[in-house]
Amino acid sequence: MKTTATRYDAFISYSHALDGVLAPALQTGLQRFAKPWYRARALRIFRDNTDLAAGPGLWSAIERALEQSSWLILLASPVAARSPWVDREVAWWRENRPDSRILVVLTEGEFAWDGEDAALPPSLRGAFEEEPRWVDLRWLHDADQVDQSNPRLRECVADIAAAVREIPKDHLVGRHIQEHRRTMRLARTAVGALVLLLVAALAASVVAFQQRDHAIQAQQRTLAAQRSVVARTMLAQADQIRDTDPRTAEQLGVAATRLSPGAASESSLVETLSGSPYRGTLTGHTYQVDAVAYSPDGRLLATAGWEGTVLLWAVDSGGARRVGDPLTGHTNSITSLAFSPDSRTLVTGSADQTARLWNVSDPAHATALGSPLTGYGAGGVASVTFSHDGRLLATPGAIQVPGSTPNLLWDVADPAHPRPVPFPDSPYGNIDRVAFTPDGRTLASQVSGNVFYLWDIGDLAHIRQAGFRITGPDSPTGAVLLTPDGRTMITGGSSDRSTQLWDLSDPQHVRPLGSPFGTESAAGSALALSPDGRTLATTDTDNNVLLWDVHDPAAVRLRERLAGHTAWVQTVAFSPDGKQLASAGEDATTMLWDVSDEDQPAPLTTIAPAGPDERAGSTSFSATGLLALAVGSNTVELWDVRDRPRRTASVTQQGVSVSPALSPDGRTLVTFDSSAVDDSGLLLWDVSDPARPRQLTGPLDLGRNETGWSRHAATVAFSPDGRTLAVGDPVVSLWSLEDRARPRRLGALFTTSTLATTLAFSPDGKSLAVGSGPSIILADVSDPTAPRARADPFGSNTGYVWEVGFSPDGHTLGAVSQGFTVLWDISDPGEPVRFGAPITSAPVTRGAFSPDWRTVAVQDSDGSAVLWDITEPAQPRRIGRPLPGASGVLSFSPDSRTLATTTSGGAVTLWDLDPLESLRHNAVSVACGRSGALNEDQWAFYAPGVPYENTCT
Known part of the structure; x- marks a missing residue:
């Protein structure tokens, strides 16, 4: 029989499957029972999961623990009896230690100590000459009962602890109670002393904490300012390389957005993403890439390097990923x-x-x-x-x-x-x-x-x-x-x-x-x-x-x-569907390009006016999905554009240059003939049933001009609630539409210097912006019976003002003019402040602001329609690529998701802007998927002094 110095008071042998919860609780209870306050534990108990470290020899480690243990505590059950590990541990004990040092704790089954007991492992059956000491824990079926505060469990722990410590149970229980009382007494004394110390410490530390908080706040302000400066520098660098190095520009955009979140950095990143078809860079070749090829089924891309290897890439809409090992075998370049x-x-x-x-x-x-x-x-x-x-x-x-x-x-x-x-x-x-x-x-x-x-x-x-x-x-x-x-x-x-x-x-x-x-x-x-x-x-x-x-x-x-x-581009290849292009060359990279424009505004449909010689003019949307379209010289067509566009009806008005305007609720249509001379040329129609429009009233009497001729409408605008109509010519008047069949002119009129070309109400309906020739007038119409024009603080613009609009909060005013497009802060209407430089300096023929005030569409003189992101008014950014085939910008839908433009053939194209909106919402994740984050070397170059961050984590 082996003898060795003991290290453990007891060794617990158990089934992990059955007693995985009980064994740890039993170990804890034995170590704490009757423990003096100054000792870590009363008993040292070995259990494999807490005492075994990772190593190459599991049994040898268990054998050493058995050699160093004084008692074997067996958690007996039919499940444990079938465990080869439990049987091996008991067999070792019987060969090297006395049977009297085995303590049986029954957790399941029946204990027949003098026969073939199914609860005992084979090596222990029939080993006892008389009934051994054993503890019954079969009552412990619920994991919630395995709690040290459970008095029944504490009683069983006392039985086992008394046997292991070889102390009478009543003496051990008394010692446990005594130690518990002593611990509580010491704790109360310590708490009292700590309270006194705490009061003194608090008084002394209040000032220290305040000073620390001030220091932390100052440090945070300094760090935030540093991050903001670095972010602005990154945005400027991204602007410089956007057209030549889109990958780094995207990485810089992501880093700037992480360092200093906000509209400026986010709109810059969207500009980079939407303005380039770049979709990712594949690396892995040591030297130049000489050949690329897509599989006909579009699932694979192969790239071949000068070093003589081929890499295979799985391709999807998000890019490409490496699959398999490099193909080797050639001894020279492929x-x-x-x-x-x-x-x-x-x-x-x-x-x-x-x-x-x-x-x-x-x-x-x-x-x-x-x-x-x-x-x-x-x-x-x-x-x-x-x-x-x-x-x-x-x-x-x-x-x-x-x-x-x-x-x-x-x-x-x-x-x-x-x-x-x-x-x-x-x-x-x-x-x-x-x-x-x-x-x-x-x-x-x-x-x-x-x-x-x-x-x-x-x-x-x-x-x-x-x-x-x-x-x-x-x-x-x-x-x-x-x-x-x-x-x-x-x-x-x-x-x-x-x-x-x-x-x-x-x-x-x-x-x-x-x-x-x-x-x-x-x-x-x-x-x-x-x-x-x-x-x-x-x-x-x-x-x-x-x-x-x-x-x-x-x-x-x-x-x-x-x-x-x-470096030199050696090879190019289109994907089988024609949506992706791969290019590769001497810089050892393969670049992927989206040539399908899938993330660009997509044409939903083209509306062709009736008649082969008819051409579309201006448009107006309602929130109900109705589109009014001026056609030719005397017709306005009504279209339902909620799903598949269909013409519902048309109305005719003699004259030329007929233009429509729909009320916000889509129930009222205004048409006007800007060339009329004998009356105003302005008619109101009930289009509650778009298939059966009916005229509500004849031409409105706008009064006479200074030469005695009838005034005629040049432009109109509905108030946000649809109850007031503004009508502009050299004189701007307000009309009540409470009774649509009997419009009533409200109060005094105010005059403009030249013909009014555009009108817009503020969101609260209390202000009216008027574009009149090269000037912009902001009027107070909170009392529509006495509209009052403020002084013209905007100055003269270059050329005629085509479009004016308010932001949803009413604090920003925008104007698209023939010379340029400008945004003003009108928080104080009496002293508007222009946001930065004009959006465009090239001649503009038309433009429109989206109702959500995130986008302005302008029509350049070269015939291209261009979108600008104005979420950061001080720094508008061009987004997406010019809309192909758009010869004129007309209007946005009320939800800002659709833009109407004209074609050179006189039709109207409706553009789906959702791809750009999706890009705005997911810019960082899209950029990370395409380009990844700056590496540490790049970060040190672009963000000196700022600790490295993986901005795509």
């Missing part, structure tokens, strides 16, 4: 990539004079297929291309022996066993790039130097040259593409670096389409055509990607310039 049409096979061409096929059905476990394709010379494989049916693979490149047959075509019906297809000698040199026509019968080839021609591959046994060749200084020396219909060829990289479209409808008489384009800086060595054949991506010598609209070869135009790469 020059080209291509997926098979079924997306199951990837081919790589390399400067190591081989091409390899890979099974990428499971991108996380991609594997090589067969042996490498060989037969190429020092230049290696120039490009790789699958035919549209996936049966043929073209791998042009330098051949081993000049004049010999190159391994240009392969039959890959079985990708694991490609078979070379005999191909005629190239009479003009090595074939570098090829493209299959959609029907698979023709192969277009581009040859090193200055030659391009076609091959008839309809009969693979008799491939022959079947077309033209282009030679001369303007011939292609770079990339070549075919449009999806196979009727147009695109070549790039000619001697003047231009890109050219060619008509292939007659292969024997190929002719250029339009003129070469991109001659100023386009490199032309990388080309990619969108799946619909309408957009061409090229590269330039300034590290940019250029997007060209090529749907009309006779009028190719540059659509957008994508900046962000810091």
